[in-house]
Amino acid sequence: MALIMCTQKLLHALGKRGRPPQEATKPQLLGVRLGGWAATYHRFDRRDLVITLDQRTYLTLVFPLAPRTGFRARFADALADALEDSGVPEDVVCAERAAIDFEPLARLADRTLVRSLDDVEYMCGIELLYHDDLRLVQRNLNEFPQPGSRPVHTSRSSGPDVGRPPAGAVPAPALTFRAAPCWA
Numbered sequence: 001m002a003l004i005m006c007t008q009k010l011l012h013a014l015g016k017r018g019r020p021p022q023e024a025t026k027p028q029l030l031g032v033r034l035g036g037w038a039a040t041y042h043r044f045d046r047r048d049l050v051i052t053l054d055q056r057t058y059l060t061l062v063f064p065l066a067p068r069t070g071f072r073a074r075f076a077d078a079l080a081d082a083l084e085d086s087g088v089p090e091d092v093v094c095a096e097r098a099a100i101d102f103e104p105l106a107r108l109a110d111r112t113l114v115r116s117l118d119d120v121e122y123m124c125g126i127e128l129l130y131h132d133d134l135r136l137v138q139r140n141l142n143e144f145p146q147p148g149s150r151p152v153h154t155s156r157s158s159g160p161d162v163g164r165p166p167a168g169a170v171p172a173p174a175l176t177f178r179a180a181p182c183w184a
Contacts, residue, residue: 002035005108038113
């Protein structure tokens with residue numbers, strides 16, 4: 001199930017109300033493995049930035065909030081950058097990028113994801129003290145170990161598999177990205 005679950009602060013900044021997650025429409029997109037995004041925004045040194053976190057993989061994206069009319073386009077651009085940086089095939093990047101346009105906005109109610117977003121927000125603030133390039137900040141945040149993340153390693157790569165296709169879906173190429181080491 002793919003949703004963009006936003007904090008109240010982000011929904012208000014976007015001029016949206018958002019729906020409770022159980023009331024949001026649930027599109028089923030074939031070949032899309034990412035989804036279930038938690039999103040917030042924070043002001044860093046006079047820059048309003050959106051921070052998103054994939055619920056399953058903890059893939060982190062950072063992009064500017066303004067102007068709010070281009071929110072989904074900037075979200076898709078940041079996602080494409082992160083996937084390209086990880087060596088994901090172009091056709092998979094295009095599918096994941098296109099899916100952002102269809103994912104409905106909902107209110108973020110999961111306290112665990114809110115805490116994870118708070119941790120990423122803190123680390124983002126530190127990264128922004130050293131780097132102005134958001135793509136570099138995003139890349140560095142994806143190297144940071146996330147508490148509670150459960151990467152699943154595949155035999156084809158050293159990175160985690162981003163998930164399995166839904167039942168009845170046509171299998172898509174494996175989507176992997178580098179993640180922080182998993183100490184168990």
